[in-house]
Structure formats: C-alpha cells, structure tokens
Amino acid sequence: MADLVATARQLAADLLAPSAAAVEAAGTVPRGHLDALAGAGLYGLTGPRPAGGLGVDAVTVAAVVEELAAGDLATTFVWLQHLGVVARLAAAGTHADLLADLCAGRRRAGVALQAATRPGPPAMRVRADDGDLVLDGAVPWVTGWGAVDVLLVAARDGADVAFVLVDAAEGPTLAVEAQPLVAVQASATVELQLAGHRVPADRLVRRRPFAEVLASDAATLRVNGSLALGLVRRCTRLVGPSPLDGEVAAVRARLGAAGPDDLPAARAEAAALAHRAAGALAVATGSGAVRSGSDAERTLREALFLLVFGTRPAIRAALLDRLGAAPPPR
Template sequence: MSDIVARARALADDLLFPGATAVDSDGAVPDAVLDSLAAAGLYGLTGPVSHGGLGADARTVHAVTEALAGGDLSSTFIFLQHLTVPAMVAGSPLAEAYLADLCAGRVRSGIALLAATRPEPVAITARRDGDAFVLDGGVPWVTGWDHVDVVLVAARTPDDVCHFLLVDAETGPTLEVIPQQLVAVQASSTVELRLHDHRVPADRLVRSVPLADWQAADPGNLRTNGSLALGVAARCARLAELPGLDADLAAVRSRLDAAGPAELPGARAAAAALAHRATGLLAVAVGSRSVSRGHPAERLAREAHFLLVFGSRPAIRTALLAELGG
C-alpha cells in the first residue's frame, strides 16, 4: 500500500499545502481539491476492491490521513468523514446501489453518528412508520455539507437499537442546517443538523446495531483521528526544520499503533498535545511573522487548538488535561 501513501503525500505537498492559506481565507474548499482526491482513488480507501475500492488496511488509512492533514486540515476533515461510509455500506443491502459510486467519489458522504457515540441525551430518535423511518432531533457537527450527497445518520429507538440510515443531504421543511462558526477548519462546511418528522425510506437502512454493541466497539474506533494531529505536527516539524520533533512524532505514532482500546485515549491525548506543542515551537522558530493572519504558523496553531477537542471522549479529555498540566 506504499504507493497509496505516496499519492497522498504528493497531493498534500503539491496541491493541499500550497492552497491551504487561500482555502482558510476564503472559508471554502474548492470542489477541484476534493475531485483530485477522488481521481487519485482515495475516496475508495476503505471500500472493497470488488466495488472499485482500495481495500486499504488500517495502517495505510492512518498514514494517508496523516499525510493529507499536513497539507490542509479542512479538506482532510471533509474527506475523513466519507471513509466511514463505504466501510459501513459494504456488505449491507445498499452495497450494489451505492458502493461503487462511493468508492469512486461520484457519491460523497458525511456522518452524523452522535446518537450512537453519546448515550444520553439521545441526539436523534427513530420510529418506524410503514415503509419509512421517522427521525427527530439533531447533532451539532456534520462536516462537508456543501460537498456531500448523503449523510450516514445514526438514530435510536426507545429499546436502544441504533439504525444507520443514508439520508439525502438536502434541506427542506423537515431538515435544517445551521452553519457553524469555528476557530479553524471553517472551510470544512461544518453545520448543525436538525430533523423534525423527517421521513427516510426504510430501504435506505444500512444496518441496525444494539447500542451496547456499538458502545463496546467505540474505543477501538478512536485511532484514525489521532492521525490528524500527527499530520499537523509533522508539517510544523518540516517548516521549522526541527529534527528533534521527528523522534517525538515516531514515538507518538508507535504508541497510537500499539494501543488497545484501554490505551487509546491516552495515546490520542499524546497526539493532540504534540500538535499543540509543535505549533508553539513553529511560532517561536518563525518569529513575529507567525502572528500575521494567513501565515501557515498561525493557521496550524488554530488547527492544533481545534484538535485538542475534536472527536474527544471523557477519557481523552482527562488524559489530555493531565498531559498538558504536567
């Protein structure tokens, strides 16, 4: 899979990083950037080869995510949400209808999974009504709204079963979005999603999972987000020409790769703390230019701040407070 990682690194260095300042300033990721990721086959990274995907293993997914995050975090943030969906759709009743297009990037997707990842209060509820599921509730973070065709929405029933449904990314009387104002990755088109009596055809059901089963597996799903922080830290190391950071990066990466579910919160905290420290070192190395709006050091510092809280869990927060507090 080394050629896939090499493709991602080339895109990060030749396309994403050179354009990141403009993306951040404009507050929008150009469609052409995401088209380039699709043309490189990266939208199929987690999809099966049988449907045009790359069938990449976990380490390759992590390496690609890290490489792209060191180019432009907004673009990577949009792309990363998509990777969940081909993996979930594979083997489901929707595979033949959607999987090839998802892998090719002809259909692009976001996720709204809070009803599965946060036990209470229930973010989005589901009830069956004839040939449809009716959804009510909302989630504060859905990324890539202006760039996705469908959103994988988790919704829960009173008996704590999570239904994962492909919902069309179209606003209307029963589906509303409110743009979020973020300190970083504003260009990621992240919105609050609100649903009220929103009907989704039952044939858009990807799968149903008891909440307890999803919660038991959730700690093992935390690794990939750590690659975002590693990508930011690695870009800082290159810009500041601080080779000492390379050893720290290797150590944190190894810790993430070796961590089991119990160790992952601490490893994720170490990655976020490293990105935070790396941006500080870059600012000092660059000097006064680092506080000029639009300088890469300024943008990377805001991104590291964002990653201190993105995709967190209580155990990560506790570990990170201890890491930063010394």
C-alpha cells in the same frame, strides 16, 4: 501500499499545502481538491475491491490521513468523513450500488453519528411509520455540507441504534445552521436539524444494540490521531530538523500498537504533541506567526481544534493530565 502514501504526499505538497491559506480564507474547500482525491482513488480507500475500492489496511489509511492533513486539515477533514460511511456500508453488506459510487467518488458522503451514540438521552430518534423511517432530532457537528450528497445518520430506537442514509438536501423537515469554528472553517460544518424527516425504509443500513455500538467505539478513535500527527509533520517540515521528528515517530508507534484500553492515552499524546509542535512553529517563525493567514497562525488554531475534536471522557482526562490541569486526587 507505499504508492498510495506517496500519492497522498504528492497531492499534499503540490495541491493542498500551497492553497491551504487561501482555502481557509475563502471558507470552503474547492471541489477541485476533492476531485483530485477521488481521481487518485482515495475516496475508495476503505472500500472493498469488488465495489471498486482499494481495500487497504488500517496502517495505510492512517499514513494517508497523516500525509493529507500535513497539507491541509480542512480538505482532509471533509474527505475523512466519507471513509467512515464507506467502511460502514461495506461492513453491513448493503446498498451495493451506492457503495460503488462512493468508492469511485461519483457520490460523496458525510456522517451525523454522535447525537445517537453518545451516552445519555438520545438527541436523534427514529421510528417506523407506514413503510417509512421518520427521524427527529439534531446533530451539532456535521462536516462537508454542500460537498456531500448523502449523510449516514445514527438514530436511537429504544435500545438500538439505526444507521440511516439521508440525502444532504435542505427542505421543510431538514435544516442546517452553520457552525462558526476557530479553525477548519472551510470544512463547512453545520448543525443538522431533522423534524419528522421521512426516508424510505430501504435507506436503513443496519441496526445494532446501543451497548454494542458503545463497546466498539474505541476502534474508531485511532485514525483521528493521524490528523494530529499530520499537523506535527507540517511543523517539522517548516521548522527543520528537531527532536519533534523522533517524537512524532514514537507517538505514531504507540498509536499503532494501542489496544482499546490504551488508545485514549495515545490519542491524547498525539493531540498534545500537535499543540506543542504548533507552539514551536510559532516561536521559530517569530513575529510573522501573529499575522493572520500565516502557516503558523493557522496551524496554532488547528492544533486547538484537535485538542477537542473527537474526544471522549478518557481522552479529555488524559489531555488535562498532560497539560497540567488534571483535578487533584480526592
């Protein structure tokens, strides 16, 4: 799928990178950016071919994410949530009409998953009532509000996690509150609050045991590392030839080869490299790096964002160790 990677690289160079500073300043991803990704077929990247998707392998997905993130992290971040919904619908084998619309980019999706899948008491619950599903709780990080039509919400029901489709529209039982972020503010990330929110029972995508969801979580971590590698690629292009070129290739290879046990360390390595590369870009830029809106200033903030985005305890521990702040052994 080299053509897809080349298409993503061209979109990043011609559309995303030249307007990245303006997008961040405006605080919203232009619909035209997302339309361009849909027009290139990238909204169906993880979708099955019978539904109009491209059905590409994980290596191609990672490469496309990396290319787009090198251009503009906010746009890539919004689009990436959609891919997760497409993949989950495809795996469940349900909602064929919606899946076809999502693959074509006619409808666009976001995710609200972490409140029900994190260890400990669930922050989002679901129950059946008179032919409906009723959701209650809050999800602190939901990306792409205003740019998505539907959310895939994970909610706990006893020992199970239910994945439920919810229309992305405010109302008496669905409220959102903007999350002010240090970076990717244009991603329109909000806290989602549901209070007795009812949806038809046929909006259920699938139900899985909570323990099974946690066990499979590691498989979802790989692609987030490509966001960090995209930032490194941006830095290498702006700085020029340097040892960072070899390092990004090495980290990419480790991410690709990592199994579930090794993936947290590889993810930490990618985030730490992005942090260091952004610092190198600032130094190479000089005093202009402290000018608000410069490529270096924005990239530094985005590298900070990626140090904490999508982390898990094992990733955090590995990052603290790399940054020299791991707690001393007992």
